[in-house]
Amino acid sequence: METLNFRFDSAPVPVAADAALCGVVGSGNLEILVRPGCEAAACAIEVKTSARGFGATWHAVLDAFTAAHAAGGTRIAINDMGATPAVVTLRLGQALSEYLGDAR
Amino acid sequence: MTSPLAYRHSWFEATARHRVAGLVDAGSFAEILPPAVSTPSPHLAKLGLPGAFDDGVIVGHGQVDGRPVLIAAQEGQFMGGAVGEIHGAKIVGLLRRALREKPTAVLLLVDSGGVRLQEANAGLIAISEIMRAVLAVRAAGIPVLALVGGSCGAFGGMGIVTRLCSAIVMSEEGRLALSGPEVIETVAGVEEFDAKDRGLVWRVTGGKHRYLMGDCATLVEDDIAAFRAGAIATIAPEPAPAVATLRAAQQRLTERLARYGSYRDGLEVWAALGIADPTIVPMLERDALVALKEGLPT
Numbered sequence: 001m002e003t004l005n006f007r008f009d010s011a012p013v014p015v016a017a018d019a020a021l022c023g024v025v026g027s028g029n030l031e032i033l034v035r036p037g038c039e040a041a042a043c044a045i046e047v048k049t050s051a052r053g054f055g056a057t058w059h060a061v062l063d064a065f066t067a068a069h070a071a072g073g074t075r076i077a078i079n080d081m082g083a084t085p086a087v088v089t090l091r092l093g094q095a096l097s098e099y100l101g102d103a104r
Numbered sequence: 105m106t107s108p109l110a111y112r113h114s115w116f117e118a119t120a121r122h123r124v125a126g127l128v129d130a131g132s133f134a135e136i137l138p139p140a141v142s143t144p145s146p147h148l149a150k151l152g153l154p155g156a157f158d159d160g161v162i163v164g165h166g167q168v169d170g171r172p173v174l175i176a177a178q179e180g181q182f183m184g185g186a187v188g189e190i191h192g193a194k195i196v197g198l199l200r201r202a203l204r205e206k207p208t209a210v211l212l213l214v215d216s217g218g219v220r221l222q223e224a225n226a227g228l229i230a231i232s233e234i235m236r237a238v239l240a241v242r243a244a245g246i247p248v249l250a251l252v253g254g255s256c257g258a259f260g261g262m263g264i265v266t267r268l269c270s271a272i273v274m275s276e277e278g279r280l281a282l283s284g285p286e287v288i289e290t291v292a293g294v295e296e297f298d299a300k301d302r303g304l305v306w307r308v309t310g311g312k313h314r315y316l317m318g319d320c321a322t323l324v325e326d327d328i329a330a331f332r333a334g335a336i337a338t339i340a341p342e343p344a345p346a347v348a349t350l351r352a353a354q355q356r357l358t359e360r361l362a363r364y365g366s367y368r369d370g371l372e373v374w375a376a377l378g379i380a381d382p383t384i385v386p387m388l389e390r391d392a393l394v395a396l397k398e399g400l401p402t
Binding site for chain 2: 027077080081
């Protein structure tokens with residue numbers, strides 16, 4: 001297992017009352033937990049992944065996501081069991097929209 | 105209980121969270137130890153394996169048909185629903201809570217291969233604690249229902265836990281046994297049991313066989329709404345434990361072993377039950393199978 005920590009600048013989102021979880025730690029899948037973070041214009045992400053040596057890929061996928069979507073003011077925790085970049089991006093979008101669904 | 109296919113929402117394919125959401129009265133579920141405040145397994149982390157925030161089981165309280173229930177739902181996609189230390193402690197804690205809160209029933213949504221081997225002794229102890237807690241809840245007059253219809257079935261220690269429950273609701277897709285097919289093949293050889301023969305596996309462990317044998321009380325379609333309706337129909341007052349009841353159950357099991365113990369396949373058992381053409385059983389719809397069972401000699 002490898003633990004990776006990232007911080008990306010991202011447009012701020014409202015603070016939601018409840019954390020949001022989506023996905024399952026199953027083969028080729030991952031779970032994502034979104035909670036309120038400390039910095040309004042940044043997104044902190046911690047990844048625990050079963051696949052070692054993919055730090056650069058994670059950085060690229062998460063950098064692209066936080067640039068394209070407003071995710072500032074959140075703290076995201078990921079437990080990964082070998083999800084592909086496409087699955088990661090889809091799940092991030094799903095988790096974030098569930099998190100914001102409570103804030104609206 | 106049969107609804108058109110287009111309106112069904114498969115229990116087999118749903119995650120544990122979706123099953124719970126569809127089982128309870130809309131919006132009535134409150135999770136105890138939700139992912140944001142829960143801790144992943146420390147044992148898996150030491151072995152370099154990623155954990156899950158909820159350690160593969162969701163526990164909480166809600167209402168079913170307006171009646172208060174406590175619910176534990178195992179997530180089969182995470183490590184085969186296997187029971188580790190935290191996973192087991194959450195289920196035991198829920199069952200002990202039932203002794204205090206006295207809900208109408210406790211519902212165990214079982215989807216598990218048994219003990220989580222990575223947590224060895226902690227998992228084994230957890231299973232024995234769950235078994236004891238299930239019996240304590242039943243002895244307090246609260247029924248414990250097992251719902252089995254996930255991809256991992258109910259095997260190993262969770263197979264025992266399932267059979268300790270007051271009643272079982274199963275779908276055809278669900279499986280219930282002690283040792284899993286692969287375990288039997290590994291230990292006793294492919295001549296004893298061919299785990300790759302999926303038809304055979306289901307004819308020996310699947311929901312239809314368990315229903316015909318009387319192991320599960322209610323057979324339902326692979327549909328979350330059908331599991332809900334089946335659970336509502338199956339919740340019944342828990343009878344007081346009695347030695348006479350246990351002796352009668354032991355007697356039935358002894359007779360069953362004598363009658364069917366030498367058979368190799370569900371087909372032979374079904375023929376002995378009085379089904380004229382047992383080969384049609386795997387193709388029957390749920391309602392047709394229930395009608396077939398009701399017409400059998402007792």
